[in-house]
Amino acid sequence: MQGSEAIIKALVAHGTKHVFGFPGGAVLPLYDEFLAHKEIEHILVRHEQGAAHAADAYARVSGKAGICIATSGPGATNLVTGIMTAFMDSSPVIAFAGQVPLSLIGNDAFQESDMMGITLPITKHNYQIRDQNEITAIIKNAFKVALEGRPGPVYIDLPKDIQSAEVRKEVKEIEIRGFKPVTKGHPRQIKTAAEMILNAERPVLVGGGGVLLSNASRELQKLAGILNIPVATTFMGKSCFPEAHPLALGVLGMHGRKVANYAISNADLLVVVGCRFSDRITGNIETFAEKAKIIHIDIDSAEIGKNVPVELPIVGDAKNVLQQLIETVKKVARKGETAWSKKMRRFIKECNCNIDVKGTPIDPRKLVFELQKVLKEDDIVTTGVGQQQMFAAHFIKRTKPRTIVSSGGAGTMGFGLPASIGAKVAKPESEVFNFDGDGSFAMTQQELATAKVEGIKTISVIMNNAYLGMVRQWAELFFDRRYSEVYLSRVPDFAKIAEAHGLKGMHVERPAEIGAALREAIKSDEASVLDVIVKEETNILPMFPAGGNIADMFGGCIKVKGKFF
Template identity: 55%
Template sequence: MKGSRAIIQSLTDQGVDVVFGYPGGVLLPLYDEIYDSDLRHILVRHEQCAAHAADGYARASGKVGVCIGTSGPGATNLITGIATAYMDSSPVVALAGQVASHLIGNDAFQEVDTLGITMPITKHSYQPMDPAEIPPMIKSAFYIASTGRPGPVVLDLPKDVQEAELEYPQNIIIDLPGYKPTKKGHPLQVKRAADVIFKAKKPVILAGGGVILSASSEEIFKLSELLGAPVTTTLMGKGCFPEDNSLSLGMLGMHGRKVSNFLVDDCDCLIAVGCRFSDRTTGDVSKFASKAKIIHIDVDPAEIGKNVPVDVPIVGDAKIILAHLIRVISQMEGTQKKNWTQHVKEFRKSCIPRLSFNDVPLKPQQVIKEISEAVTDDTILTTDVGQNQMWMAHYFTSRNPRKFISSGGLGTMGFGFPAAMGAKVALPEEDVVAVCGDGGFLMVCQDLATIKEYDIPVVVCVLDNRYLGMVAQWQKLFYEERISHTKLGEVPDFVKLAEAFGVNAYRVEKPGEMKETLREALKSGEPGLIDVIIDPDEILPMVPPGCGLTEIVGEYKIERDVPGEIPYQPSAAEEGGD
């Protein structure tokens, strides 16, 4: 069979049924095979969206997402998506076309060194120079992408190799002597961790994206119950622990919840699982959890001690290690930290962020509150990057893993919408809502064509404040309000834009409208866009860069009458410094 046929066969062998791609000259052999195959191909309108959609597909389903781009500009357009997947450990396999092997290195038309460019942003990469290498390389690519600490793998496919003949093997043998991810944690380390936890009076569990990737939400819940310990999460961990639980602290970090930041500062034992202590999570490292013994559970040994010194490292699969740890702790008497649990619950209740506002233009808190009311626990929410993302992370209550999808490490504007598209393709039965800013959405708005043509009924909520809000927020706080190039101006009219693509469009301007409109849009079963006009002056309290987590600036508005409604108050009275 031909190399191109072997690519399709190998993908099918790996259980792939859908790919997101964009054809081109050197991919003609592959696309000619796709023409006859059962593989579902979704033609995006920009390769970057193919990569983000594959990533969204992977994050929503836990399966490997696949994207395709041609050589040269097709491959470079995939780069942002590949880097996004790399930073957030998402299993993506990216197929890139390459010029014929005899032309490689000649600066041929649409030639770029895809392997060289992607080396620092992939878990691994392959370039078959012989068609017989295709089946084992694709099998290895999927194995590497989806095991250990997941990540993207690139396959660079020269045109002539796609056209050459091979005999497709019955048994595909892969040999990766340098790749053996650790699964079980070292029993001595687990025992040491249990001893530290036993002695602690004020433990906090910090759950990162690794908890979701290893499907250990249940173990985190059990550990929390066993100890009476609160759970905070990183952005990537959001959803792994039900945020309406009285022991949930919400997100930690620069834009974290007050209760999270203060309790991590106060705790004497931090049980960190599947997180990498990013600068956005820790703030000033020297002040981070400075009174605590830190236990760090991670599948990637290189994350241990990279950013924060740890007392008890345990390398391996979080699910296996947590189950082991729970077994060991269960045999110890008196692990409940009752005084601490009580303190946590009271403190948590005292600083629940205020969500209800009657203001026009809308406060983002009110918008997110109404989004929460319009969706169910099964709805998948994606966010873009910037204020929209941090508002969602801070104010939206997530209850289930893989239902909150966001670009954490790379902070990629333009991620939310195509990721939602990928999530919807992965789980067509679930409602999928993308919450974007106007800046980020405009970077990828051409893919409204894709959701219309393929009838992928996601609903995009554009939080429209006509600013690159997060950067403008920093300019307001740290650059003397010198608003340099973050004001976006009057165009476009997002309703007309959506209508030009034949996508249902709505505009929301007053309290109460968001909930109704989103419900209606979801109920329609068609792609939709909601233009939400929000207050451009609203900022989210934050920890300035280089500060400790308790040094929050900006007024942290608190829900005074939990859980009742807040009566209307003029917003001017609410403004002000810290």
């Protein structure tokens, strides 16, 4: 058996059904082997960044590892943005790239780049396979490291000669001494947490991306239900708690819902699950949840106390810890309505403003409104990065876990389209919508070729405001409307771009056309692009500025100021 066969066998052994990749000189032996192994479907992208994003979204939707492959040098460096995106959002991606033969490493050979050095700060771990006999064991460990504990990307460097070398003494197992994630919460901490929760008058649960990663949505709902506690989610945690639930506060943070941010500001206890307290969540750390004690549940102990001091840390897997908490509080009491929960239920209703905004040019909220109407609960929404992403965060309601996929921590423009491809491959029975911006979409639009040729149906809905909308918004609000290099001039014509790929492209300029265009796209068997012309200068509000207080949001429809309790 050659090294390349060992690689594919190891992938198959770990349940890999799809890989996203782009071949090249240094991975030729591996690609040659794909011809003999039909157990794995290879999806040929048009740029390696697309492969990494697709693998990332595949992982986020399925919970399994997402695999991408590139050649050495520029192929590998093109993966970097995608690996970093996966790293920031704790997504289990395993990225393979070819490398020059072992004997040439360090000689500045053709298409050589030090990927071990480059991926060092953006992976959970990386491996360079220097002995073909270790391929099986290293890939096994890569899956373990990527998926267990706090998930994250793993990079594997594959020197070309290793791929074609004969595996004679296969090493099946290499012990990883330094990797033993804690999964259960400490019983004493659980007991204390239960007491704190039962004694709190104004508790709020906060679900982060960790709730989705550990598949703990049901447990979170159960705990909220037993104790009547309102639940906010971070943007990364969006969809971990059904947003139509009467206790759902929605997304908190910079562009979150006021009701969520105000609840945090007035709470006396926060139970925060699987969240790293990013600056986009907390705003000014000094005033963040200043009246509240914080219980922080996270599988990564390094996140606890990193940004925000907490009263009670619980290290463990969200699902296990929430189960333990439910067991403990269940014995004591169910909690009926409290003054706090009643008040919150009322505010949650009031905070649902009308987004059926009439008029031409189209208001972005109207676009969200129409999209929401056709969205089924199993459908998946991916997004680009910018205003359109925050419109999605704020207004689109998701009720099932893992049904929204977006680049949160990294904020990677161009994520939407390749992510929609990865999501569709992971869940072909669901409709996948890429809610994108004109700036973002243009960054990876070449992946329309992937969608066409591989027959992957996704629907790109481009909120086209002709601007780099979010940068423009900040320039308007914080730089006296001095617009520097933010106007994109409505170039290119995205409908024609779609048509050039043999796909359906539609122009939408009037509110009444949105619904029909969406329905046509849904009916079609192929990918399509809706170029929706929206108002050029609209802001996504409410918001608080970077480093501002979360209780001091401006804009949006609840008129009451932050401290309305």
